[in-house]
Amino acid sequence: MKLSTKSRYGVRAMFDMAYHAGSLPAQIKDISRRQNISPRYLEQIFQDLKKAGLLKSRRGPQGGYSLSRPAEEITVKEIVLAAEGELMLVNCVKGLRKDGEAPPSCEFDNQCLTQYIWAEGSRILGQYFDSISLKDLCDQGQELGLEKELDHRFMYFI
Amino acid sequence: MKLSTKSRYGVRAMFDMAYHAGSLPAQIKDISRRQNISPRYLEQIFQDLKKAGLLKSRRGPQGGYSLSRPAEEITVKEIVLAAEGELMLVNCVKGLRKDGEAPPSCEFDNQCLTQYIWAEGSRILGQYFDSISLKDLCDQGQELGLEKELDHRFMYFI
DNA sequence: ATTATTCTTGACAGGAACAGTAGAGATTTT
DNA sequence: AAAATCTCTACTGTTCCTGTCAAGAATAAT
Numbered sequence: 001m002k003l004s005t006k007s008r009y010g011v012r013a014m015f016d017m018a019y020h021a022g023s024l025p026a027q028i029k030d031i032s033r034r035q036n037i038s039p040r041y042l043e044q045i046f047q048d049l050k051k052a053g054l055l056k057s058r059r060g061p062q063g064g065y066s067l068s069r070p071a072e073e074i075t076v077k078e079i080v081l082a083a084e085g086e087l088m089l090v091n092c093v094k095g096l097r098k099d100g101e102a103p104p105s106c107e108f109d110n111q112c113l114t115q116y117i118w119a120e121g122s123r124i125l126g127q128y129f130d131s132i133s134l135k136d137l138c139d140q141g142q143e144l145g146l147e148k149e150l151d152h153r154f155m156y157f158i
Numbered sequence: 159m160k161l162s163t164k165s166r167y168g169v170r171a172m173f174d175m176a177y178h179a180g181s182l183p184a185q186i187k188d189i190s191r192r193q194n195i196s197p198r199y200l201e202q203i204f205q206d207l208k209k210a211g212l213l214k215s216r217r218g219p220q221g222g223y224s225l226s227r228p229a230e231e232i233t234v235k236e237i238v239l240a241a242e243g244e245l246m247l248v249n250c251v252k253g254l255r256k257d258g259e260a261p262p263s264c265e266f267d268n269q270c271l272t273q274y275i276w277a278e279g280s281r282i283l284g285q286y287f288d289s290i291s292l293k294d295l296c297d298q299g300q301e302l303g304l305e306k307e308l309d310h311r312f313m314y315f316i
Numbered sequence: 317a318t319t320a321t322t323c324t325t326g327a328c329a330g331g332a333a334c335a336g337t338a339g340a341g342a343t344t345t346t
Numbered sequence: 347a348a349a350a351t352c353t354c355t356a357c358t359g360t361t362c363c364t365g366t367c368a369a370g371a372a373t374a375a376t
Contacts, residue, residue, distance in 0.1 A: 001160065001162070001242055001245070001247065002159065002246075002247065002248060002249060003159050003247050003248055004159070004362090004363065004364085005363075005364065005365090006363090006364090008250070008272065008276070011272050011275070012270070012272055015271065015272070025322095027321095027322075027323095028322080028323080029322090036265065038364085038365065038366080040365075040366060040367075041364070041365050041366080043323075043324080044364095044365085046323090047324075047325085057322090057323060057324090058322085058323080058372090058373080059323045059324080059371075059373055059374095060320090060321060060322055060323080060372060060373025060375090061320070061322070061373070061374045061375065062321085062322090062373090062374065063321075063322050063323065063372085063373070063374085064322075064323085065323085076275060084159055087159070088160075089159065089160065090160060090161055090166060091160060092166070111304065113173065113298055113299055113302070113304075114166065114169050114173065114295075117169070117234060117287070118161065118166075121283055121286055121287065124282060124283065124286050125279055125283055128278070128279055128282050129275070129279065132275060137271050137272075140271055141271055144269075144271070146269065146271075162333090162335085163334080163335065163336095164335090185350095185351075186351080186352080187351090196335085196336060196337085198336070198337060198338075199335070199336050199337080201352075201353080202335095202336085204352090205352095205353075205354080215353090216343090216344080216351085216352080217342075217343040217344055217350085217351055217352045217353080218343055218344025218346095218349090218350060218352080219344070219345045219346065219349070219350045220344090220350085220351085221343085221344070221345085221350075221351050221352065222351075222352080223352085
């Protein structure tokens with residue numbers, strides 16, 4: 001019952017982007033360095049987040065990724081959902097999926113009492129994740145005095 | 159982020175025992191037949207549940223398993239915890255484990271904001287699972303009119 | 317135009333965990 | 347003594363996770 005690293009890395013990376021946001025797009029290499037995530041793996045994760053509409057990208061020099069919406073409008077739930085594919089504790093219950101794929105249904109139809117437990121647990125978890133936005137995390141980071149790294153692309157003149 | 163089948167089967171099996179409870183211990187073969195679970199696999203799961211103190215067993219003819227406590231005192235959380243080993247959404251956070259093994263700690267120490275999210279999510283989920291007892295499930299089964307199978311060991315005289 | 321930079325796409329692979337199978341043995345009732 | 351039942355340990359095939367890698371496409375700077 002573990003979240004995949006895609007979810008964990010995804011939330012960390014998105015927070016990192018929001019926290020260090022500047023006028024230019026953020027680049028994989030900077031995020032991966034600060035968050036200690038393999039750059040090649042982070043590329044994959046960002047593809048998922050982009051497909052989910054949470055990121056937009058720009059290629060070429062000075063390119064990179066940026067949040068497609070303000071930090072207060074992006075929740076942890078959206079990121080986990082995009083990275084995990086779905087937010088359902090079991091496979092045997094009908095639920096909304098990222099890819100619209102038909103989910104397997106319970107072999108006991110509605111005779112299985114436990115399906116209600118798993119479905120409700122998933123819902124409760126999703127509700128909690130949805131209550132936390134990237135901006136909330138940024139505020140928390142400020143309070144904790146988390147260091148903000150200056151964009152090296154603005155530091156040529158030092 | 160899926161619960162293992164051990165958890166799902168475990169809860170189903172424990173409910174089955176509570177729902178069909180008689181004066182004699184319940185046997186693997188009956189539970190596995192009613193719940194459509196591989197008997198050999200269910201043996202393994204029951205070993206975990208027994209180690210966690212949720213079941214007691216008796217060998218030999220007319221032997222089997224029985225709940226070690228009344229159904230209203232056994233919650234879904236206990237069963238999931240016993241089957242899953244722990245109830246924590248990530249590995250990077252300190253948490254209580256079944257085996258007391260030292261959990262890996264976060265590489266960012268307390269600098270990682272996301273660990274609070276995962277820990278709180280795990281807590282919320284555990285709290286929900288803890289609010290459901292086997293008796294609650296039995297009551298729900300009654301309301302739904304779920305059929306109770308008579309113990310074949312009492313049916314010789316028919 | 318050319319070049320360097322950055323994202324894009326798809327393939328591939330080692331390892332761990334999951335889900336189940338199997339066999340030999342221990343215990344208890346009949 | 348025999349049959350039923352749980353107990354313990356080991357084994358195995360499959361899937362998923364967690365990356366790595368390579369070649370290509372788009373863009374900005376020169």
